């Protein structure tokens with residue numbers, strides 16, 4: 333996607349090409365038997381997969397180890413091995429599909445499994461029970477279990493970022509991610525859109541009736557109020573894509589990178605002066621062990637907005653600790669989600685748990701049909717600005733509709749893109765979010781009412797749930813240096829790259845923005861050893 337208000341863009345690209353032109357390409361090191369790692373990346377999630385892969389390819393003379401606490405997923409399996417996969421919520425995918433059909437498909441790369449994959453309480457083995465929110469524990473991280481919505485962030489997303497991380501700096505990286513990830517509105521391999529007759533068509537007609545505009549880009553490129561469209565998702569040829577499938581899996585063919593699964597980093601070990609990480613205590617398949625870092629080694633923490641601060645605090649890094657860093661574990665934010673229900677007589681629900689045999693066969697044989705269709709089918713945007721919305725900012729609420737899961741009912745979800753930080757110490761300002769939702773829900777209720785569809789929940793009573801985009805717990809510029817991504821506080825070789833860096837919630841669903849951040853961060857970290865080798869060379 334090209335967007336050309338930006339004068340610094342050509343300068344940046346020229347600078348990158350100049351660096352690439354003088355790049356020294358080294359042979360790939362064989363790290364099969366190494367016991368000292370040049371790079372340890374904690375977490376193979378959305379950000380970690382990109383950083384690890386780009387470091388392995390950009391610095392081929394370095395040995396890179398990726399530690400992933402969870403099990404494998406369809407995102408990096410070279411050959412299908414159902415026994416090693418975690419079971420999806422109700423288990424039927426691995427058990428019936430793979431044995432009956434001897435198919436390589438797994439729940440983890442089948443788009444339509446979203447509703448049976450998510451485990452909102454975090455109680456499944458690919459979540460972290462006992463943590464404050466659902467956060468992924470599986471190769472690919474959130475990108476293996478999420479709704480895969482890709483939205484090109486609005487310009488204002490970057491307002492709160494430090495110099496060097498504004499929109500004009502990020503645009504080339506966003507474009508590269510768009511190209512690489514295959515964001516599409518039509519994930520099914522046969523190019524058709526499925527499940528539109530399961531409620532989204534009803535809401536679309538209602539919203540058109542009150543003046544909303546529909547367009548192909550509406551739910552992707554810098555979403556605007558009063559527009560709607562089919563969302564884009566990460567998929568290629570009917571299968572989910574993620575940074576693990578598109579970046580990490582190909583990199584793992586190299587001899588200088590290894591991925592260890594069921595490998596949880598417990599603690600980073602520091603030298604006596606607490607200025608250098610020297611190794612890590614980990615638990616590998618239930619066994620404790622210590623791994624060593626090479627003399628000029630680097631640790632990159634990519635555990636996500638909830639787990640990264642936990643690793644830091646366990647390692648004596650945080651406010652008033654051995655490495656004194658005031659910004660660790662501060663400023664947690666999330667998007668907030670709610671819903672409203674409408675009575676639509678005659679609407680038939682979509683059978684997903686389990687799916688019909690016909691749908692299973694269509695997917696297994698052709699990667700097509702309703703099981704190739706991710707959850708959200710229609711997304712639109714409402715300006716919910718209030719008297720106390722910060723001047724110059726937007727207050728956007730998204731609505732989206734998936735396939736109905738109950739006969740005679742349409743459930744419309746609402747996402748508060750820009751919750752206010754709660755200065756009293758909570759995660760978000762409840763009152764502001766509640767009033768924003770109310771304003772947006774009234775718009776949808778009016779549209780549905782005009783078509784004769786009654787709202788069945790009490791209009792003033794709706795849930796406020798975390799959206800699972802936890803961010804801000806090691807903010808860029810405060811917790812890490814924005815030029816190096818290295819932690820502040822005196823330690824010289826620990827970086828953080830994941831949602832923790834985000835100063836604010838992106839004004840869209842955020843994985844797209846995060847992938848671009850991770851790509852740029854990897855380019856910077858490839859300079860950690862003081863020489864430019866290959867820096868995001870395809871940009």
Ligand SMILES: Cc1cc2nc3c(=O)[nH]c(=O)nc-3n(C[C@H](O)[C@H](O)[C@H](O)COP(=O)(O)OP(=O)(O)OC[C@H]3O[C@@H](n4cnc5c(N)ncnc54)[C@H](O)[C@@H]3O)c2cc1C
Pocket residue numbers: 374375376377378379380399400401402450451466467468469470471472473474475477478479480481482595596597598634635636637639640643799800801802829830831832841842843844846
């Ligand atoms: C159900 C759900 C639906 C979502 N839908 C969307 C969507 O449609 N669009 C969108 O933009 N965003 C969506 N999100 C949010 C998005 O997926 C996350 O914001 C994003 O994945 C965060 O990326 P991350 O790299 O920070 O962390 P993660 O992707 O969570 O990766 C962290 C990884 O680190 C591993 N890890 C953590 N601690 C350790 C440790 N100590 N040792 C070893 N490994 C460790 C974890 O197991 C995990 O694999 C959704 C999230 C969820 C949970």
